[in-house]
Amino acid sequence: MTRMPPDRAFDAEAQSHLQTIIARHIDREGPLLPILHDIQADWGMIPEDAQPILAKALGITRAEVYGVVSFYHDFRDHPTAPHVLRLCRAESCQSMGADELADQICKALGIGWHETTPDGRLTLEPVFCLGLCACAPSAELDGKLIGRANAAKIGRLVAEVRA
Numbered sequence: 001m002t003r004m005p006p007d008r009a010f011d012a013e014a015q016s017h018l019q020t021i022i023a024r025h026i027d028r029e030g031p032l033l034p035i036l037h038d039i040q041a042d043w044g045m046i047p048e049d050a051q052p053i054l055a056k057a058l059g060i061t062r063a064e065v066y067g068v069v070s071f072y073h074d075f076r077d078h079p080t081a082p083h084v085l086r087l088c089r090a091e092s093c094q095s096m097g098a099d100e101l102a103d104q105i106c107k108a109l110g111i112g113w114h115e116t117t118p119d120g121r122l123t124l125e126p127v128f129c130l131g132l133c134a135c136a137p138s139a140e141l142d143g144k145l146i147g148r149a150n151a152a153k154i155g156r157l158v159a160e161v162r163a
Contacts, residue, residue: 010049045076080123083161086140090129096136104151
């Protein structure tokens, strides 16, 4: 299955696919995170309509599912572009110029936080700590970590994925 378009209803096919994902992990200890990772990989987000189905299957509340989705920066409850650039907003990165870097990247891309470039190829998101404090400022592009990030380095990497 590919990413579910944001305007597509959570139809019978999507529900069936969700049940397949749940079945693959239901017998594991702590199945919620692996299930959410698979949903995120297949749809690029955790659809709101999937959350009550998942909660019922796991015998937990919808609030518990939402709490996990909203806590971890890897999970999104909104659609994004095929490529996602995350810039660290934590204190260590801020002390090493992350605010200026963010301003430069926003200006270069012509977008702000949680926005997608006009070509629909890249979404920009803030993240609070990527664990690269010693290599600040840091970023992540499509899951690849970038230490000692600067506008030129990020610009080159972004150009590659948007080509």
